[in-house]
Amino acid sequence: MGKMHEGKVALITGGSSGLGLSTAIDLAMEGAKIAIVGRRTSALDEAEKEIIAHAPDAEVLTISADVSSEEGVKKFVDETVKEYGRIDYFFNNAGIEGTQKSLLDYDMDDFREVININLLGVAYGLKAVLEVMVKQGSGSIVNSSSVGGLRGVVNQSPYVASKHAVAGMTKNMAAEYGKLGIRINAIAPGAIKTPMVAEAFKKMNPADPEGAEAAFAANNPTGRLGLPFEVAYVVSFLFSDKASYVNGQIIAIDGGQANQY
């Protein structure tokens, strides 16, 4: 049997770390050609090595760009099409958590940064990639929302606002583009063991981040945090034709935590 994603082209923002990198590895192992976008060239170089270590025949394009720049986003989309001729899958995933403070204490420059990356960055990506996919008449997009796109998270107003916005855009744009052969879904991960979440536990309890993590895990129906590959498999499924009638959904990947009282 052939590989699941043989010959498909996948563009992944935030592809140098965490969920983006893990998904890049899984898609590459299943035969996809990969373009990863991140901010730091050194991290992108390391990520490319890691992808090749898992999938020695993989084609990997690395592009350093900031998703909060509309021009920058257009450029990396153009570069991907120039290299591979098309874009089949778009993991619109780059994002930041911001600082953890209640709104009264929140520095509004920090608030704007979260919105510029998590909301506008995702919108720029959708706009530029959809132009390509509409011409193709096909494509599958997965946006990274969060359980913070389904529920409130104390001290994370801009993050939660941005992730609710991503969930809303996903539903809206799925309604607009379904007829054109394009599916748009979102994932809503809970706490998955990535560098972002390690930082979050440090912010929650600088004196004892391990304690903060253990308390969080104890509250989860599975008693643990998620692992990046457990998200990658769901993204891979959503991209594939096996999910051909799944559109406009926000899929929680959180061990059941967001649904418990």
Ligand SMILES: NC(=O)c1ccc[n+]([C@@H]2O[C@H](COP(=O)([O-])OP(=O)(O)OC[C@H]3O[C@@H](n4cnc5c(N)ncnc54)[C@H](O)[C@@H]3O)[C@@H](O)[C@H]2O)c1
């Ligand atoms: N890890 C989790 O538990 C979790 C939970 C819910 C949602 N998410 C979301 O999933 C996505 C990935 O999270 P992660 O845990 O892998 O984080 P991470 O910090 O490990 O990786 C984030 C990636 O995004 C990139 N990035 C950040 N800002 C960027 C910008 N302005 N331009 C270009 N690239 C940028 C970074 O370079 C990095 O590659 C984020 O949108 C995050 O909000 C993660």
